[in-house]
Amino acid sequence: MTSTPVLASTREELAGLLAEPRRSGERIAFVPTMGALHDGHASLMRTARAATSGPVVVSIFVNPMQFAPAEDLDRYPRTLDADLAVCAVEGVDVVFAPGVEEMYPGGFSHDSVHDGVTVAPGELATILDGESRPGHFDGVLTVVAKLFGLVRPDVAVFGQKDYQQLVLIRRMVRDLCLGIDIVGAETVREPDGLALSSRNRYLDADERQVATTLSRALRAAQERAPYGVPAARWAAMSVLREATADGLELDYLALTSPDLGEAPETGEGRILVAARVGTTRLIDNMPIVFDRIAPDARPAGTAPAASTTP
Missing domain, CATH: 3.30.1300.10 (Pantoate-beta-alanine ligase, C-terminal domain)
Structure with missing residues (x-):
């Protein structure tokens, strides 16, 4: 049995959808994604659903700030209709799918220096993936902080597959006193062991x-x-x-x-x-x-x- 989630594309629509659950004291669970959803994402949604009897929110946003100019931003798959179908099967209540202008009101372009306020992830973001992809985690933590501010979840679920990201998000929540429970869900794999991506x-x-x-x-x-x-x-x-x-x-x-x-x-x-x-x-x-x-x-x-x- 499936029920179609409500789609919000603006900050105002999202706030309106979550106002009553928040007033009622319901626990809000959140799964941030970039779309192109697969069984690994579905597993995150099930973990979120198990964490609350209140609303489960999934965001779908391909964040330009975490891609370097030479990376695969334009190539990254956008499959909103299929993604909504996955969310429906997993009992998601609200899907937030904003445009770039909603998440970066001051604008964002790789052709110019972004002069907006961002999150500095610290030394941990300069090793491993951070060394190979300079600035990547600045973009990740900045957009996650924005989404946390908009959704205001009680619990957020991230996959362990992006392990360095998970560690950094936990540290951001701790250091900025955000008061959100961060759940790291196990990596989902194909039968031959390949991690879903x-x-x-x-x-x-x-x-x-x-x-x-x-x-x-x-x-x-x-x-x-x-x-x-x-x-x-x-x-x-x-x-x-x-x-x-x-x-x-x-x-x-x-x-x-x-x-x-x-x-x-x-x-x-x-x-x-x-x-x-x-x-x-x-x-x-x-x-x-x-x-x-x-x-x-x-x-x-x-x-x-x-x-x-x-």
Whole structure:
């Protein structure tokens, strides 16, 4: 059974739709997206629905500020009708799909310096994806802060697939005292392990096969993590190197703490990878648990590696 969500395209329409639930003290759940919705997004909506008996709001906005001029802003898929159908199936109450002028009243252009007020994400935004995509997280946090101000949710759901983004949003909510519960939902994967992404549609059949290398490398690292951080890194790099002949271009492989600091010798951590397959840039990550089993107990063929990148 489905019910069509109400579509709001302006800030005023959104405020009107949420005024009564807010007056009634209902808990508002929010899922920000850029559209091109897939089963991973649907999972986020189900998580939001489980978090409240009040309204679930989904935003659909392709944010120009988080794309560099040479990136795929114009190519990024816009599929509003199909997206509304996904939202209907998942019981979403309100879809907010604003234009650029609604989110950037002072205007936005890559051809000029944006002089509006923005969110500075700090040093954590200069590593990993932030190093590869300078300014990306300034755009992400700025638009998320705007959406939080418009929706004023009690809880917001983000996917763990964009793990660095999730960590930064949690930090923004903490540091700016926004009072929003941030839920990190598990990554949804294809049967062969590929993390669901709106960019997967750019891959041809051969590239699609190569793309599964990312998740295979992460799982290889998980298996070797009991033998230490170097062993886990070596296992992942071994898988990734095999795919370079098939067109995989590694951007980074990083083993970190859960908050993206230095990887602990023992205990919980995170392993993150980014690579380009053809013209498509893909990211993935998984939780990992490190230990220090004696070197002479390591499985055959496992050895330390000195670097996380080629």
